Amino acid sequence: MTYDEVIGAVGLASMVIRPSDTSVVQAHNDLATLDPTSITNLIEGACTAALAEHFAPGETSVTQELVIKVLGTVGVGAEIRAHATCMHLENSILDFTIEVHHGSRLIASASLTRKVVDRISYMARIAAESVMSEAG
Secondary structure (H helix, E strand, O other): OOHHHHOOOEEEEEEEOOHHHEOOOOOOOOOOEEOHHHHHHHHHHHHHHHHOOOOOOOEEEEEEEEEEEEOOOOEOOOEEEEEEEEEEEEOOEEEEEEEEEEOOEEEEEEEEEEEEEEHHHHHHHHHHHHHHHHHO
């Protein structure tokens, strides 16, 4: 992945809110409105979509930091969409800005940092850490 090809890359993701996407089902409160964990999933999807065509063979990315500002909410049946833009790449670290809308209304904004990793070596390290954790 190179700086020139990924800076400005845009990813989109959308979803229709289901009962399972609400705070009441996620056990965060007693309101049948969009839960922040579902917003997180949508944001991750938009960022992944922005990067999909830019990975070299064997590359993928993992989230390192996510900051979400929830500005509003919606109920079951509403359709929302996330728009992610890659703003910066340095030392395999990608920075995104994201907006989540319901129609023209902004319901969340976020910044997300992802790290580009080699899929095989990353999973080997995770497996080794898991084995060591179980042995200890």
